[in-house]
Amino acid sequence: MKIYDWPTGPYPARVRIALAEKNLQSRVQFVSVDLWKGEHKKPDFLARNYSGTLPELELDDGTFIAECTAITEYLDALDGAPTLTGRSPREKGLIHMMSKRAELELLDAISVYFHHATPGLGPDVEIYQNAEWGFHQRDKALRGMHYFDGILKRRPFVALDGRHHGHRRLDLCRAREAAGASGVRGSSGLVRKDAGASQR
Amino acid sequence: MKIYDWPTGPYPARVRIALAEKNLQSRVQFVSVDLWKGEHKKPDFLARNYSGTLPELELDDGTFIAECTAITEYLDALDGAPTLTGRSPREKGLIHMMSKRAELELLDAISVYFHHATPGLGPDVEIYQNAEWGFHQRDKALRGMHYFDGILKRRPFVALDGRHHGHRRLDLCRAREAAGASGVRGSSGLVRKDAGASQR
Numbered sequence: 001m002k003i004y005d006w007p008t009g010p011y012p013a014r015v016r017i018a019l020a021e022k023n024l025q026s027r028v029q030f031v032s033v034d035l036w037k038g039e040h041k042k043p044d045f046l047a048r049n050y051s052g053t054l055p056e057l058e059l060d061d062g063t064f065i066a067e068c069t070a071i072t073e074y075l076d077a078l079d080g081a082p083t084l085t086g087r088s089p090r091e092k093g094l095i096h097m098m099s100k101r102a103e104l105e106l107l108d109a110i111s112v113y114f115h116h117a118t119p120g121l122g123p124d125v126e127i128y129q130n131a132e133w134g135f136h137q138r139d140k141a142l143r144g145m146h147y148f149d150g151i152l153k154r155r156p157f158v159a160l161d162g163r164h165h166g167h168r169r170l171d172l173c174r175a176r177e178a179a180g181a182s183g184v185r186g187s188s189g190l191v192r193k194d195a196g197a198s199q200r
Numbered sequence: 201m202k203i204y205d206w207p208t209g210p211y212p213a214r215v216r217i218a219l220a221e222k223n224l225q226s227r228v229q230f231v232s233v234d235l236w237k238g239e240h241k242k243p244d245f246l247a248r249n250y251s252g253t254l255p256e257l258e259l260d261d262g263t264f265i266a267e268c269t270a271i272t273e274y275l276d277a278l279d280g281a282p283t284l285t286g287r288s289p290r291e292k293g294l295i296h297m298m299s300k301r302a303e304l305e306l307l308d309a310i311s312v313y314f315h316h317a318t319p320g321l322g323p324d325v326e327i328y329q330n331a332e333w334g335f336h337q338r339d340k341a342l343r344g345m346h347y348f349d350g351i352l353k354r355r356p357f358v359a360l361d362g363r364h365h366g367h368r369r370l371d372l373c374r375a376r377e378a379a380g381a382s383g384v385r386g387s388s389g390l391v392r393k394d395a396g397a398s399q400r
Contacts, residue, residue: 050347051304057293065293067300073286074293086273093257093265093274100267104251133333147250 003028003071005055006035010107011068012055018072022080038125069099091160098159105144113138203228203271205255206235210307211268212255218272222280238325269299291360298359305344313338 003019005012019025033039033054041052049056049066057065057074065071076085086092117134120126148158155161203219205212219225233239233254241252249256249266257265257274265271276285286292317334320326348358355361 051301059290063290063294065290065297067297070293070296070300073296074289077286077289077292086277089274089277090259090263090265092277093270094263096270096273097265097267100270101251128336130330130333130336133330136328136330 001028001060002031002058003055004031004033004058006033009035009054010111011053014068015055015057015071015075018075018084021082021084022075022078024075024078024080036121036125038121041125095159102148102158105147106141109137109141109144113141201228201260202231202258203255204231204233204258206233209235209254210311211253214268215255215257215271215275218275218284221282221284222275222278224275224278224280236321236325238321241325269296295359302348302358305347306341309337309341309344313341 003012003015005015019028033045035054039045040049040054046052048064051066053066055066055068055071057071059065065074073085076083084095086095113134114120115126115134116129117131117138120129151158203212203215205215216225219228233245233256235254239245240249240254246252248264251266253266255266255268255271257271259265265274273285276283284295286295313334314320315326315334316329317331317338320329351358
């Protein structure tokens with residue numbers, strides 16, 4: 001299978017983490033799509049991914065699967081441990097909830113800030129910006145960091161107490177890196193926790 | 201189990217559709233949370249759902265699971281046909297992708313329009329509005345309707361060609377209703393297709 005991505009993108013990183021956790025890297029060929037040139041907004045890319053987002057997975061039968069969580073779902077349903085998206089109904093529900101919450105309150109909020117309230121990927125790619133909305137989402141992300149800090153003070157993982165779900169914490173690690181790249185100053189607690197997580 | 205929701209909310213409707221498809225309604229007690237009074241933004245609600253969103257599922261052991269897709273994931277992992285979130289890795293990946301895309305390009309865009317560029321739930325609840333962003337998202341939703349129209353001209357379901365995935369089309373049906381309630385004028389094709397879907 002092929003994965004279209006860009007090495008420094010925080011969303012592509014989420015799938016690279018899932019691949020590493022599942023030990024599937026050797027089965028994947030990576031194809032670069034240059035975000036800074038806006039290659040993900042060009043007609044040939046949009047024809048196979050309407051939303052114009054990275055990463056995107058191409059199966060050997062030509063099927064395209066976009067969206068981090070969908071690609072992770074696919075990879076997790078293949079054989080091999082660990083299980084990343086949950087085993088029991090309760091685990092599946094909680095992991096999906098916290099994954100969505102990490103997007104809503106942190107990852108996506110930082111992304112909006114980057115694309116709307118900073119130069120983002122440059123004027124050729126950022127053809128519409130709403131700076132006020134960008135700053136509003138930055139503030140949401142900062143509140144989100146404190147929220148996740150609070151959770152990680154009480155338990156080692158964001159979604160569950162158990163093992164095998166480290167990538168959900170690593171998602172936050174990537175969020176911190178994205179935040180750093182975007183100029184969002186996070187709370188020290190999250191950084192400290194994530195520094196540990198990144199050394200797993 | 202209990203589900204906290206509000207009868208006219210489009211997101212709660214998605215879970216009610218999943219419950220109906222799985223024939224699980226009799227196992228659920230519904231508890232109303234009045235959106236118009238902003239009960240979902242009050243401290244006691246936020247304490248158990250940081251994002252302050254409906255619907256929310258409460259299991260008999262006291263676990264809370266928020267987010268439509270997470271609740272659907274939980275329900276689908278319980279026994280009982282049909283399977284809504286996919287069986288094979290490829291099905292799971294494609295259904296998750298299209299579910300996410302329906303949110304990104306339609307459901308969430310309409311929600312932003314409603315909350316930011318209309319009076320929404322009223323001044324007591326809508327304490328921050330960014331009308332320009334709201335109108336931008338309305339336009340995105342209108343483009344999204346045409347995109348999904350195009351897909352439904354080629355095949356009967358949004359995510360897959362097969363059966364057992366009707367709720368993904370019904371999601372769009374609810375999007376149309378939400379759009380109508382919000383004053384977004386959709387393309388006639390989507391309305392016609394969804395009129396059929398709602399009669400299944």
